[in-house]
Amino acid sequence: MFQNTKCECGHQNPVGTVLCESCGKPLIEELLTDENAPLEMRYDGVARRSQKSNPHIVDRIWNFFSSVKIAVYLIVITLLGAALGTIFQQESTLINLTERSEFAAYYKEEHGTLGVIYHALGLSRTYESWWFITLLVMIGTSLVVCSLDRVLPLYRALSKQQIRKHLQFITRQQVVYSGDMQGDNEAWITEFGKQLKRKHYRIWQEDGALLAEKNRFSRWGPYINHIGLIIFLLAVLGRGIPAWHMDQYLALYEGETRQIPGTNYYVKNEKFTVDYYPENELANNQKGTKVVKLYETKARLFECTDVCDDPIQEPVLTEVKQHDIRVNSAMSYKGLKLYQNSFQERVRFISVHPTLMDVATGKPIGSFDLLMDDPIEKYEVGPYTLKLNDYYPDFGLDEQNRPMTKTREPNNPAFVFRIQGPNLQAKGEIYIYFPMPSEKSKFYQKLLNDSFKQRGDSQGVFSIQVENPIVDGKMNNIKYSEYTTYLNIRMDKAMPYIWVGAAISMIGLIMGFYWQHRRIWLRIDEGKLSLGGHTNKNSFGLRADVAWALGRTGIEVLPKSLDNRRNVR
Amino acid sequence: MSWWLDFSSNAFIVAFYLYCASFICFAIAVGGKRWSNRKPEDHTNRWGKIGFAAAVIGWIAHLTFFFTRWYGGGHIPTSNMYEFMTFLGMAIMFAFIVVHLIYRNMLLGAFALPLVIIIIAYASVFPSEVQPLIPALNNYWLKIHVTTAATGEAFFAVGFAAALMQLIRVVDFTRTDKAGKRAQFWTEFSLFVIIVLIGFLVAVFGFRGAGYESAFKQEVVKIDDNGVATSEIKEVKYSLPPIVAPYNSETVSFQSFLGMKEPAFESPSWLNGVNAGRKLNTVIWSVISGLVLYGVLRLIARKKLTAVINPHLADIDPEDLEEISYRAIAIGFPIFTLGALIFAMIWAEIAWSRFWGWDPKEVWALVTFLFYSAYLHLRLSRGWQGTRSAWLAVIGFLVVMFTLVGVNLVIAGLHSYAGV
């Protein structure tokens, strides 16, 4: 259907215009039938850009995303999808499982048949699923297209407003007043304008007509909000770029230094401390339980400065940062962030300082340092040379009863030394040493050393042991870590954009919601005053403004009586 | 130290009774127009003003409670369910006072105050003792995030109260067509849900007052992150007579009630979560006592409760109510976005190293945000006004309450410490 878009005032309007861009006269047929019904003032009645008479395929896609109805559908579907994802735990929270079959088993065990269905539908990975991401992308598109289609025409309409509007435009506003005027009309209009000025309106006057407007900027609030959201969404997508995002966990016992995988940085756990609340600070229902007050990792961050990629040599490290990492207080260095994630109470040996004893005299010959990680091979003690022959971090026996290590951790370390020196066999004598201060270790140590003696591998003249193992109730001459700390290491280059997007969005929201665009038009035709007012939000406030200004200029009205919706009823 | 806490709980009790008094005044303002010979407007104004004054004084007592508890406890009292719900009640009062001062609608109090009373009574179901802060909460963002989020939600609550009033106001009892019947049913149903909530409170406090207790031993099988199943025996205590026993449990002690000597059935295995059996039992008791309460009220009134309230609202414009409801939500929306999403993201970035982790509580905050943005778009751009938008405001508040309470009761997650 071809629509005549030329208004009686002579203005040529684009196709799809609801209210004449110039004088405000309703142009659409259905608006002309009922001359009293309040006008729909959305976007000031201008044609949205996407409304074209003959759509091409690109136009159709464009129109699809330009529709607020579609936008609302997208929001609602996203909302439902997001809610579905909270029914059961998401896979991403199950850190120790990786295989699809493991997850399937977990949901079956934990939630039964419903769990199986949930997992099979892919709801256990809702937020990474293609359909959820697609919804977010579509919302983003809708934000761009909707805003662009509306903000430009609206800007045009608001930047060139006519003061004298079509009579129907005025009488069909949501806030209206009409009455007969006596005396000097121009003077009254000027006075009325002055009063509105005191309410911070801007006034334009033209013979027998007036336009008062305030807080136009609040109209841009929603669009600024949308720009912020678009930046936010783009930043979120940016996290998918591998170099922009890193997220890994590192377990460190006290004293351990480890490389942060994928970087040139090393982190050392100098010391880990944990404090619990004393009993008297706990609530009654917490008595008897341990409530953590504080835990922190004294950490040092190193950067490798030389021989970083040489597996033979040790890297050269330079300290770049020190920080006590706590929950709520991360270490941050050049975009790299180290967070306190959790901790585990687990004793781990670091080193021991044993003494070589002469069994016959019971006198010490000398002592030395023994590391649990990469121990050195030769030790000089008094006149003797100890050569480390074998090292089993977690001593055990294999199927053929040969000694082996059960794990890679020094849970029950055993060291086999070949000792050479005066008055010993020329090839040296074999002794085994268990630093762990447990009955079982001592038993094994004795048993094995006796068997070496029987085999003739040693004369049994030495014993290796820690002197004064306990001082003041604490282990002496032995270094160990009590806790293993778990650090979460992250890098997120998109974060600044996320915050910028959120801030812009917030500014837009505040602009749009805490200020309202208010406009008042009036004209006097042959002694008859017609006044119309429009606001996008809070017509209560606008009615109060109008009634106040009218009252100040001699026309007493109740704010409520100005409501056009009520008058219709 | 404990002197402050004692003083604080006394202030809380004062606030509670003042709120009740304020509600009674507002109820008289709405319901008693024809009692005296005064003009109905004067009557409403007079009692409304008294009610509002009581509400403001009650709120000051509530503030006193809050700040003395803060001082006495050493940290802002928003760290567990009791503290959070009392704070929410305080925030709703604040939102109510703001909206009341803008619109001076004397009748809004008649709907907003019962809401506040129910919420702080609900708070009192939880243990009220001050608990020390765990490390994750020990940050100034606890103050900023929780208070702003709750303030935003409080405005949604006021929007809900106005919307509910509007719905009761516009229900047309003369209509017999399908849509009319449906409107009558659902409005009545909303009131019924509120009565079930009251029933829940009555049941809990009634049996607590009587010192009721039963206990069960339950075998709980837990699967850890490595997929290893371990079973452990836990004792579950009931403070309401157990109609439903926990799944896979044995009775330890059973205090008989009205001849009931053992649980009627065991809770189904698919109900997961901490203390699922006890929660189901509580739900059943709430519905039972709600039904009884509702039945009694219906017997007294001899008509639908909406039909009882409806005539008293006759001289309010539904448009005014809609305006109030919409305005409250419009005020609350930016505050909610700031507090529950942006501040939450900042804190999550600081404490948990990621600004967003799809934790159930976060997701539900997002769901709330999306719901209200749909509401705003429908209103602004698609012209959804009147009852349709009022229903959205009512449902929206249900979403808010689920986010605040439901998530903690039904779904476990990082925010689960905010539970009890």
Added chain:
Amino acid sequence: MGRYRKTIQYIILAVVLLVGGFAIGNSLFSKSVVLTKGDKPPSFRLAGLDNQVHEWKDYEGQPLIVNFWGTFCPPCRNEMPALQKQYEKWEGQGLELIGINLSEDRLTVESFIRQVGVNFPILMDKDKRTEKAYGLKQYPTTFFIGRNGKIQEVVIGGLLTEEEIEVRVERLMKS
């Protein structure tokens, strides 16, 4: 503005298609670390027990067996002699065999190797880095890599017998 409307529409929709496609694609094809037949193995650069640097590119293009093992893992220990025998048998025909140790102490490894009499190169992983790059779940895991530099077969868990190794080596040599 009006004149460029179409161009702007095209540009915006193209950008959306690009950005959206990237995002959705990312979610559809999230990569897993588990290596299977046909994959190119991740490269490595490790110290050997011989104190030399061994790199993936030194071995690329030859039929290669990469065996991840540790002295703490009985099946690893048990299959070591069989691997050594097969190495001796096929070494002359160009077969390369390397054992990557699972981040143990050098001393522990050395004494075991001496005991068993292994003479193929033993490489020392550090901090479980290579192990993680290869997505190991169980020990031992053995990768059979063809002349084309692609994985022909992955055997998880102990091979145990010489025959079982031999069948695979023959297949490998034929490739």
